[in-house]
Amino acid sequence: MSELFIAARALVAGEERREVAFLVEKGRFSKIGDAKSLAIEAARRGTKTRRFPEDRLLVPGFINGHSHAYQVLLRGWADDWSFDRWRSDALYRVVPQLTPEDIYWVFVFAFSEMLAAGITTVAEFFYLNGAGNAHAEAAIRAARETGIRLVFARTWMDAAYAPDAYRETIEEAQSRSEELLAAHADINFCVAPHSLHAASPAMIEAAAAFAAEHDCMLHVHVAEAAYEGAATLSEHGATPIRLLDRLGALNERCVAIHAIYIDEEEQALLAARGARVIHNPMTNQYLGDGICDISGLRALGVAIGLGTDADVKPSAIDEMRAASLLQKIARTDGAAFGARSAFDLATASGARALRLDAGRFEEGAFADFVVLDARAIDPWAPAVNALVYRGEDAWVQGSFVGGKRVAGREPSPAAIAARERLRGIAERLIP
Ligand SMILES: [Zn+2]
Structure with missing residues (x-):
C-alpha cells in the first residue's frame, strides 16, 4: 500500500x-x-x-511527550486549588474509582481531543496499575481505536501514601510490565517510576534495570516542585537529578518530566548522561509549579519535548506558544526562545526526546x-x-x-459517544 x-x-x-x-x-x-x-x-x-x-x-504531526488523559475529569471543578489539595481531593479521589470500561471511554475522549488538535503521538503516563493490567489494556485499546500513536509510559509506584489503585510491589510492577510488553510488541512501551517521592529508590533501580534489559525508555517526574529537592537532599543526601544518577536511572533512556528545580551542575549532568526532558508549560502555569530553563538545557544539547500533562486543554499550539513566552519572561529577553525552536520542541525534538522516529x-x-x-x-x-x-x-x-x-474537522462518532459516557462517569464520581 x-x-x-x-x-x-x-x-x-x-x-x-x-x-x-x-x-x-x-x-x-x-x-x-x-x-x-x-x-x-x-x-x-x-x-x-x-x-x-x-x-x-x-x-x-505534533508530539505530546507527557499526558495523564484521565485528568480531563478534573477539569473545571478542581481548577483553582493548591497542588496538594488538587492531588489529594481530586486526583487521588476520583481517578482510583475508574473502572477499565470508564478508562476506555475517558481515553477515547482525550485521544480524540488530541487528534483534533493535531497531536498524532501521545506519551501517556499511566497510573492505574494496582489492580492488574485490565485498566492499561483499556487505555491501549482506546489508542488503537482512535488511531493515535501511543507511547505507553507505565507507572511504577510503591509509596505508602499512594492509593491502592496505583500502588504495586516491585515484583508486581515487573511481572505485569513484562506481560504488557509481551502482549503488545507493536506499542512503544516505557517504564515510568512515578517520581523520587512516589517510587522507592529500590523501585527506581529496578525500573532502570528493566529498561536496560528490555531496551525501553524510562519516564520519571522530577523536580516539578521546590520541596522535592529539599526532601531528597535530607532523606538521601542528594538533589533529584544527582539522586537519579546515583540510582542508575539517569542515562540516554531517561525522560525527565518537568526538571524545573535543578541547578546548573544538574543541568550539565543531565546533558552529559544523554537524558531527555519533557516540558509542560501550560500545566506548570496551571498548577503554579515554576518554569523549566529550557533555554539553558537546549543550549547544552538536551533533546526537549512538550507535554500537555494535566490535559486541561490538550493543545500542542498552546504549549509551543507558552514555551516561547515563558522563556522570554523568565529571562526578560524577547530573543530568549523563538517560534522556530518552539515548533521544533513540538515536532522533531519532541520525537527525539521520546526516541521515536517521527516529528519530521x-x-x-x-x-x-x-x-x-x-x-x-x-x-x-x-x-x-x-x-x-x-x-x-x-x-x-x-x-x-x-x-x-x-x-x-468533525468529531468522530466514537468521540461523540465518549463525551456522553463522560457525562455519566462525572455524575457518578465527582463529589
Ligand atoms: Zn505528569
Whole structure:
C-alpha cells in the first residue's frame, strides 16, 4: 500500500516548501521531493495520489511527550486549588474509582481531543496499575481505536501514601510490565517510576534495570516542585537529578518530566548522561509549579519535548506558544526562545526526546502529519511564526498517522459517544 501526498505548502525542517510531495509506504515516508517529478512517477506506477491545495499547510504531526488523559475529569471543578489539595481531593479521589470500561471511554475522549488538535503521538503516563493490567489494556485499546500513536509510559509506584489503585510491589510492577510488553510488541512501551517521592529508590533501580534489559525508555517526574529537592537532599543526601544518577536511572533512556528545580551542575549532568526532558508549560502555569530553563538545557544539547500533562486543554499550539513566552519572561529577553525552536520542541525534538522516529518530514520516519487551514496565515509572515504565535487548534483540518487519516474537522462518532459516557462517569464520581 503506497500513497503520494502532494502539498502546495509544507513545513519541512521548519522551512516552508512549495510543491513538495511525500510518498508513503508501509506507514513511513519513503520518498520526499519535488511534486512534479514524484507525481509523474506515481502516475506511471498507478499510485494513489492526494493533493492539498494552496490554502492548506502540511506540518509534521505534533508530539505530546507527557499526558495523564484521565485528568480531563478534573477539569473545571478542581481548577483553582493548591497542588496538594488538587492531588489529594481530586486526583487521588476520583481517578482510583475508574473502572477499565470508564478508562476506555475517558481515553477515547482525550485521544480524540488530541487528534483534533493535531497531536498524532501521545506519551501517556499511566497510573492505574494496582489492580492488574485490565485498566492499561483499556487505555491501549482506546489508542488503537482512535488511531493515535501511543507511547505507553507505565507507572511504577510503591509509596505508602499512594492509593491502592496505583500502588504495586516491585515484583508486581515487573511481572505485569513484562506481560504488557509481551502482549503488545507493536506499542512503544516505557517504564515510568512515578517520581523520587512516589517510587522507592529500590523501585527506581529496578525500573532502570528493566529498561536496560528490555531496551525501553524510562519516564520519571522530577523536580516539578521546590520541596522535592529539599526532601531528597535530607532523606538521601542528594538533589533529584544527582539522586537519579546515583540510582542508575539517569542515562540516554531517561525522560525527565518537568526538571524545573535543578541547578546548573544538574543541568550539565543531565546533558552529559544523554537524558531527555519533557516540558509542560501550560500545566506548570496551571498548577503554579515554576518554569523549566529550557533555554539553558537546549543550549547544552538536551533533546526537549512538550507535554500537555494535566490535559486541561490538550493543545500542542498552546504549549509551543507558552514555551516561547515563558522563556522570554523568565529571562526578560524577547530573543530568549523563538517560534522556530518552539515548533521544533513540538515536532522533531519532541520525537527525539521520546526516541521515536517521527516529528519530521524525512525519508524513513513515520508518516504522521497534520493538514492545517492556512488561510489565516498572513502572506508576509513565516508560517512557523504564524502557527506558534497566532495559531489555533481549529486550523487543524485532518490528522494522519502512518499515512492514514485518523481525524478530521468533525468529531468522530466514537468521540461523540465518549463525551456522553463522560457525562455519566462525572455524575457518578465527582463529589
Ligand atoms: Zn505528569
